[in-house]
Amino acid sequence: MAHERKIKCDCGRFLEEKETRIEHIITGALVCPNCGFTTLTKEQAKMFQKRLELHNAVDQEKQIIKIGNSMGITLPEKLRDFGIKIGNKVKLEAINERSFKVELG
Numbered sequence: 459m460a461h462e463r464k465i466k467c468d469c470g471r472f473l474e475e476k477e478t479r480i481e482h483i484i485t486g487a488l489v490c491p492n493c494g495f496t497t498l499t500k501e502q503a504k505m506f507q508k509r510l511e512l513h514n515a516v517d518q519e520k521q522i523i524k525i526g527n528s529m530g531i532t533l534p535e536k537l538r539d540f541g542i543k544i545g546n547k548v549k550l551e552a553i554n555e556r557s558f559k560v561e562l563g
């Protein structure tokens with residue numbers, strides 16, 4: 459879908475499309491392999507903005523609560539803005555002994 463359009467960095471090398479981390483967000487970006495200069499295309503900027511909003515909605519400290527005989531954590535109300543509804547399936551995956559991720563279905 460994206461048309462190839464090479465953009466030259468000030469240092470002379472061409473920028474390459476790759477996944478990078480900006481403000482803790484993993485996003486597609488154009489990165490210079492030489493000096494590390496990073497920029498976003500219009501589409502990448504839009505995607506980054508969306509991820510940043512989700513990041514701001516989700517990232518917070520929570521306390522584990524008791525729900526019946528189970529342990530639970532509540533999800534922020536703001537997630538509704540991202541189309542996440544009660545009844546949606548999520549996948550839990552352990553990252554290491556201290557963290558796991560919740561993948562939205």
Ligand SMILES: [Zn+2]
Nearest residue numbers: 467469490493
């Ligand atoms: Zn460069």
